[in-house]
Amino acid sequence: MTQVWVNGQAMASVSPFDRGLAYGDGLFATMRVGPEGIAFFDAHMQRLQQGAARLGLDWHLSPELAALLHRLGAAHPHQCIKLVITRGVGGRGYAPPTPCHPTEIVSLHPIPEHYADWQRQGIRLCTSGVRLGRQPLLAGIKHLNRLEQVLIRSAVLPDGIDDWLVKDSHRLLISSSMGNLFFVRENQVFTPALTACGVAGVMRAQVIMALADLGFNVIVADLNEDFLHYASHVFVTNSLFGIVDVLAIDRVNYPRAQFTASLRQTLALIL
Numbered sequence: 001m002t003q004v005w006v007n008g009q010a011m012a013s014v015s016p017f018d019r020g021l022a023y024g025d026g027l028f029a030t031m032r033v034g035p036e037g038i039a040f041f042d043a044h045m046q047r048l049q050q051g052a053a054r055l056g057l058d059w060h061l062s063p064e065l066a067a068l069l070h071r072l073g074a075a076h077p078h079q080c081i082k083l084v085i086t087r088g089v090g091g092r093g094y095a096p097p098t099p100c101h102p103t104e105i106v107s108l109h110p111i112p113e114h115y116a117d118w119q120r121q122g123i124r125l126c127t128s129g130v131r132l133g134r135q136p137l138l139a140g141i142k143h144l145n146r147l148e149q150v151l152i153r154s155a156v157l158p159d160g161i162d163d164w165l166v167k168d169s170h171r172l173l174i175s176s177s178m179g180n181l182f183f184v185r186e187n188q189v190f191t192p193a194l195t196a197c198g199v200a201g202v203m204r205a206q207v208i209m210a211l212a213d214l215g216f217n218v219i220v221a222d223l224n225e226d227f228l229h230y231a232s233h234v235f236v237t238n239s240l241f242g243i244v245d246v247l248a249i250d251r252v253n254y255p256r257a258q259f260t261a262s263l264r265q266t267l268a269l270i271l
């Protein structure tokens with residue numbers, strides 16, 4: 001059974017009037033536990049803090065929550081810890097309560113077994129018919145409103161396809177259903193800007209820094225569909241599967257990049 005803590009209490013429940021439930025009014029982080037605790041813990045907390053500021057949600061990491069997360073991280077290597085922060089209990093309408101008392105939900109999960117295969121073998125993507133709406137106020141943060149992703153993942157993947165490529169309503173390339181995209185061409189690596197929609201993943205930020213250290217010119221920009229043909233290699237990142245090579249998108253095939261394996265090694269991402 002999934003283990004869960006609500007506001008530090010094991011197996012406690014959440015109010016039916018919690019705004020996370022009513023409006024998706026909150027944020028979340030999905031963190032991989034490596035051999036030495038939660039990977040990129042500070043970066044995850046920083047992104048939650050930035051998301052909270054964007055939503056005007058008065059949340060700060062407390063020593064108690066940090067201690068619980070670190071304790072779980074130490075006790076459950078190679079698992080996934082999910083942290084959900086909501087604005088807490090509110091009345092019936094949209095207007096946020098002041099002050100708010102955020103709800104913190106921590107849960108422990110296995111890492112999907114096929115992610116190790118994805119790392120070893122690479123994956124194939126196919127374009128989703130669901131396009132993301134553009135909302136700069138929410139772009140980049142990992143807020144709880146994920147109905148677009150639910151619609152994307154509700155469709156049955158064609159045979160031999162592992163995940164969806166997701167575009168926005170302007171047909172710009174944004175992400176896979178759950179990871180950030182990188183397109184390689186010679187010494188340049190391009191990744192979508194995510195200023196109108198999408199989630200700026202913690203792994204994306206780590207990979208951007210590591211690529212710069214390796215001497216790549218990393219370009220964060222709006223990318224149109226031409227990039228599918230312009231790129232010689234493509235890979236996708238998220239906090240659980242780390243870095244996964246993309247072998248094909250629709251009818252375009254890509255050889256695996258030489259450097260992604262060593263990047264996985266450098267960032268300690270190997271599953």
Ligand SMILES: C=C(O[C@@H]1C=C(C(=O)O)C=C[C@H]1N)C(=O)O
Nearest residue numbers: 029030082178179238239240241
């Ligand atoms: C949906 C969740 O998180 C997203 C999905 C994954 C994943 O399935 O690999 C990883 C990180 C998130 N972008 C979740 O339930 O944690």
